[in-house]
Amino acid sequence: MRKVWAVIRREFVERVRQKWFWVMALLGPVFFAGLFFLPILLARGGAVRHIVVVDGTTSDFGTRVVEGLATGRSFRASRIATGSAVVDSLTGEVGAKRLDGFLILTDSVFETGQAEYRASNVSSIQAMEELERTLSRLVVKARLERDGVNAAVVDRAQIRIRLDTKKISRGRTTGESAGQSFFLAYIMALLLFLTIFAYGANVMSSVLEEKTTRIVEVLVSSLKPFQLLLGKVLGVGAVSIFQFLIWGVSARLLLTQRQALVSRMAGEVSSGPGLQLPAIPGTTIAVFLAFFLGGFLLYSSMFAAVGAMSSNEQEARQAQQPVMYTLMISYLSIFGLTNDPNSTLSTTLSFIPFTSPIAMTVRWTAGSLPASDLAVSLAILVAAIIGVTWIASRIYRVGILMTGKRPSIRELVRWVRAG
Amino acid sequence: MTTSILDVDRVTKRFSGHTAVDALSLSVPPGVIYGLLGPNGAGKSTTIRMIMNIYVPDSGTVRLFGTAGTGQDHSARIGYLPEERGLYAKMRVLDVLLFLAEMKGMDRRAAGPKAVEWLARLGLADWRLRKVNELSKGMQQKVQFISTILHEPDLLVMDEPFSGLDPVNSQVLKDTVLDLRRRGKTILLSTHIMEQAEKICDSVCIIARGRKLVDGTLAEVKRTHGGRHVLIAFDGASGDAQRVFADRRLVAKHDGSAQYAELELAPGADAQEILQALVSSGARLSRFEIAEPSLHKIFIDLVGPEAATAAAQPETEVARA
Numbered sequence: 001m002r003k004v005w006a007v008i009r010r011e012f013v014e015r016v017r018q019k020w021f022w023v024m025a026l027l028g029p030v031f032f033a034g035l036f037f038l039p040i041l042l043a044r045g046g047a048v049r050h051i052v053v054v055d056g057t058t059s060d061f062g063t064r065v066v067e068g069l070a071t072g073r074s075f076r077a078s079r080i081a082t083g084s085a086v087v088d089s090l091t092g093e094v095g096a097k098r099l100d101g102f103l104i105l106t107d108s109v110f111e112t113g114q115a116e117y118r119a120s121n122v123s124s125i126q127a128m129e130e131l132e133r134t135l136s137r138l139v140v141k142a143r144l145e146r147d148g149v150n151a152a153v154v155d156r157a158q159i160r161i162r163l164d165t166k167k168i169s170r171g172r173t174t175g176e177s178a179g180q181s182f183f184l185a186y187i188m189a190l191l192l193f194l195t196i197f198a199y200g201a202n203v204m205s206s207v208l209e210e211k212t213t214r215i216v217e218v219l220v221s222s223l224k225p226f227q228l229l230l231g232k233v234l235g236v237g238a239v240s241i242f243q244f245l246i247w248g249v250s251a252r253l254l255l256t257q258r259q260a261l262v263s264r265m266a267g268e269v270s271s272g273p274g275l276q277l278p279a280i281p282g283t284t285i286a287v288f289l290a291f292f293l294g295g296f297l298l299y300s301s302m303f304a305a306v307g308a309m310s311s312n313e314q315e316a317r318q319a320q321q322p323v324m325y326t327l328m329i330s331y332l333s334i335f336g337l338t339n340d341p342n343s344t345l346s347t348t349l350s351f352i353p354f355t356s357p358i359a360m361t362v363r364w365t366a367g368s369l370p371a372s373d374l375a376v377s378l379a380i381l382v383a384a385i386i387g388v389t390w391i392a393s394r395i396y397r398v399g400i401l402m403t404g405k406r407p408s409i410r411e412l413v414r415w416v417r418a419g
Numbered sequence: 420m421t422t423s424i425l426d427v428d429r430v431t432k433r434f435s436g437h438t439a440v441d442a443l444s445l446s447v448p449p450g451v452i453y454g455l456l457g458p459n460g461a462g463k464s465t466t467i468r469m470i471m472n473i474y475v476p477d478s479g480t481v482r483l484f485g486t487a488g489t490g491q492d493h494s495a496r497i498g499y500l501p502e503e504r505g506l507y508a509k510m511r512v513l514d515v516l517l518f519l520a521e522m523k524g525m526d527r528r529a530a531g532p533k534a535v536e537w538l539a540r541l542g543l544a545d546w547r548l549r550k551v552n553e554l555s556k557g558m559q560q561k562v563q564f565i566s567t568i569l570h571e572p573d574l575l576v577m578d579e580p581f582s583g584l585d586p587v588n589s590q591v592l593k594d595t596v597l598d599l600r601r602r603g604k605t606i607l608l609s610t611h612i613m614e615q616a617e618k619i620c621d622s623v624c625i626i627a628r629g630r631k632l633v634d635g636t637l638a639e640v641k642r643t644h645g646g647r648h649v650l651i652a653f654d655g656a657s658g659d660a661q662r663v664f665a666d667r668r669l670v671a672k673h674d675g676s677a678q679y680a681e682l683e684l685a686p687g688a689d690a691q692e693i694l695q696a697l698v699s700s701g702a703r704l705s706r707f708e709i710a711e712p713s714l715h716k717i718f719i720d721l722v723g724p725e726a727a728t729a730a731a732q733p734e735t736e737v738a739r740a
Contacts, residue, residue, distance in 0.1 A: 003524070010514075213507070223494075
């Protein structure tokens with residue numbers, strides 16, 4: 001057991017000493033800080049666009065549009081009447097960057113709802129929505145007035161709907177919106193996928209290093225291959241836990257300091273509905289960690305077997321693909337999983353051990369889920385870990401001492417069978 | 420009954436069709452340097468891996484220190500230097516040594532001062548905090564050598580220890596090995612360089628194509644394969660030498676003159692007996708030489724010139740553990 005401990009210690013210390021560990025440890029929080037603050041910056045960012053309204057209508061509609069846009073955030077406009085060379089000269093102005101764009105209105109806007117916006121930048125969804133919303137509100141108003149409806153009545157009648165979504169989770173209404181809920185589920189799936197893959201691949205390269213340098217001969221003459229594998233997986237696993245710890249602490253700092261940071265960054269802009277962070281309950285973190293550990297143990301032993309049956313990096317990269325694709329299935333199903341956490345697909349994926357670490361965590365986060373489902377899924381996962389590790393350790397034991405070409409499936413089966 | 424450190428009893432190992440080691444037996448007494456000799460592909464490494472319990476023999480047994488149990492059970496008492504060298508490239512030299520000592524059951528704290536001492540002894544003191552991949556190949560080999568002896572094993576198993584070493588490092592290694600033997604350790608090493616084996620081995624076992632051709636002490640091997648001729652020159656008085664030459668228990672054939680004789684020893688006879696008999700017969704000798712063939716010549720005679728230079732077979736070995 002002391003030897004296993006020494007293997008764990010070596011894997012842990014050597015990994016934590018490496019630069020990439022600290023790069024990951026620091027980049028993680030930076031990445032998540034980016035996820036939190038980018039929307040704020042974007043919402044504030046979109047600079048005001050100065051445009052001209054080319055009014056070809058026979059009413060004062062152009063002026064109304066200019067006034068309407070002035071109440072919004074994205075546009076400041078002035079009106080000119082349409083003329084023969086107006087469009088050409090405005091195009092020149094936009095080209096010379098003295099103007100952001102121009103809006104062409106004719107009477108047909110009242111009949112077909114058609115208007116035209118030409119600008120150097122038309123890709124800001126938020127700004128285009130604002131323009132469209134303003135136009136459509138004013139057109140509706142104009143059309144109603146034409147039909148004799150009192151302007152005051154029209155103003156009163158128009159109301160913008162704000163849909164406030166709240167998730168009912170385990171019988172309680174939470175403050176979580178649909179967007180936040182998806183966001184959290186997505187982040188968790190992404191984290192699980194990246195970390196299980198990264199640390200599984202770590203185990204693989206560690207196996208491969210010992211095999212290619214032949215240190216494994218010295219090791220195997222000193223301790224049992226299974227002990228070596230166990231030490232390796234536990235050592236790398238400890239590194240991953242340490243990594244999460246660093247991330248957890250920095251995320252906590254980020255959250256507690258968030259309000260201060262936001263107000264400093266965003267100034268007067270109050271945090272809109274999209275910026276609210278969901279409170280992450282302790283149980284969700286526990287579920288996440290449990291399934292991460294399960295997934296890591298399951299996949300790292302497979303990665304170890306892959307490393308043992310390959311004799312160089314290229315071979316290993318090829319041989320790892322089936323393992324990687326298996327892991328990717330659940331990651332790619334995340335939209336399906338969040339859309340309907342209780343569909344047949346979601347349920348199935350969350351019980352199959354190779355997909356359950358990601359699928360179950362997403363289902364847990366996205367919707368209410370009976371605890372019994374969670375327990376069954378975990379039990380299946382544990383059983384699979386035992387089975388897969390048993391097979392993988394047999395492949396490992398033979399593979400690490402083998403040289404020459406990669407074994408065929410038939411040979412692998414023989415290795416597993418050989419007592 | 421047995422006082423051997425290592426007993427290999429009729430071990431056989433086959434790899435997908437070809438027999439790498441065929442019913443090989445050998446016995447290593449304590450306190451000697453034992454050479455496992457043979458051309459490339461003779462089965463030396465396979466034999467050593469079976470001794471180390473890296474491969475499990477298809478048949479036959481390996482006994483270490485006179486008891487049952489595998490190399491893993493005895494790992495604290497064995498140092499092993501594999502044929503293909505390698506260390507963790509990104510680890511610091513001292514950390515590698517401590518880790519490998521731990522693998523041999525040594526306490527980390529106890530291993531520290533020893534490792535530093537050995538590094539200093541082999542001229543690597545300043546390199547102990549460097550990473551392995553910053554060292555030259557020769558230095559790495561020395562580090563690996565230290566890792567095999569750090570835990571003071573009773574039995575040192577080294578597969579081609581001299582390959583890839585320059586003359587200086589080769590000498591350092593040889594001196595260290597001889598020093599270990601003086602301290603009562605047993606050393607088993609494989610090599611295909613006979614001159615090297617002749618200089619340091621007490622006993623040898625020559626194998627080819629997985630089979631043993633001959634084994635025994637170096638003297639025995641030389642005696643049974645050549646070394647049957649004695650050259651004698653008299654310094655004036657030949658005494659009663661003719662009576663000694665006529666003794667058929669000692670001398671099979673003889674010819675020569677009054678001052679000079681060349682003898683062929685009788686089967687089983689010892690040249691030292693003849694020397695003693697001659698001296699007590701009153702002869703004065705100016706020369707008494709056992710015309711010994713070199714180990715190299717015996718080796719070539721036994722395995723044939725083509726086998727001795729045969730290239731190693733491509734390794735497609737699959738262990739069936």
